[in-house]
Amino acid sequence: MVVRRRRKYRKKLGSRSYHGDTKNRRGSGIRGGYGKAGAWDHKFFLYMHELVKKGFKPPKRRERRSINVGDLEEALPRLEKEGYAKREGKSIVVDLTSAGYDRLMGRGTISTPVVVKVAYATARAVEKIKAAGGQVIGSGSEGS
Numbered sequence: 001m002v003v004r005r006r007r008k009y010r011k012k013l014g015s016r017s018y019h020g021d022t023k024n025r026r027g028s029g030i031r032g033g034y035g036k037a038g039a040w041d042h043k044f045f046l047y048m049h050e051l052v053k054k055g056f057k058p059p060k061r062r063e064r065r066s067i068n069v070g071d072l073e074e075a076l077p078r079l080e081k082e083g084y085a086k087r088e089g090k091s092i093v094v095d096l097t098s099a100g101y102d103r104l105m106g107r108g109t110i111s112t113p114v115v116v117k118v119a120y121a122t123a124r125a126v127e128k129i130k131a132a133g134g135q136v137i138g139s140g141s142e143g144s
Contacts, residue, residue, distance in 0.1 A: 067101045069128050070108015072116070091115050091134060104129075104136065 032038050039047040067075070076092060079085040084099040085092050096104060096118040104116060106124025113133035121129075126136045 064102045065100055066103040066105050067096065068105045068107040069110045069125050072096075072104070072114070073108070073110045073112055076112065076114070088115075093117070097138075110134075 032042055036047060037043070039051065072094070076085060076094070079094055079099060080087075080092070082099070084096070085094040087093075091113040093115045094117065096116060102119055104118045104121040104125045106122045106128060110128055110132045114129060115135045115137065116129060118136065118138045121136045121138060129136055
């Protein structure tokens with residue numbers, strides 16, 4: 001059976017106070033700006049969770065440069081030209097630390113006798129340089 005009763009809002013349509021103040025219907029006055037306007041002011045608590053800093057920034061890590069034994073032999077002419085290597089008798093003295101290298105790795109082969117100054121060298125690299133008649137000088141040389 002159909003209920004013959006009008007809805008309440010129809011009765012209140014002429015009223016000025018139903019569904020809030022009439023002021024709220026004019027323009028954009030109650031909005032308080034567009035988007036995140038007022039995030040630090042009148043809408044602060046709405047955006048507080050976005051304004052809080054989260055997490056941390058990890059410290060910047062220094063990039064470590066390494067060179068292989070095989071690449072060292074190829075780079076000898078360039079290092080000599082730049083002043084990081086010089087000939088002393090039959091061998092070549094190479095200062096890899098001042099050239100910007102931190103570590104000497106063992107990949108490749110070397111036939112030239114070289115005296116290498118470097119902070120760190122792997123045991124395999126020291127082995128190969130000694131086999132070629134050279135030497136590795138460094139405080140943290142691994143295996144020397």
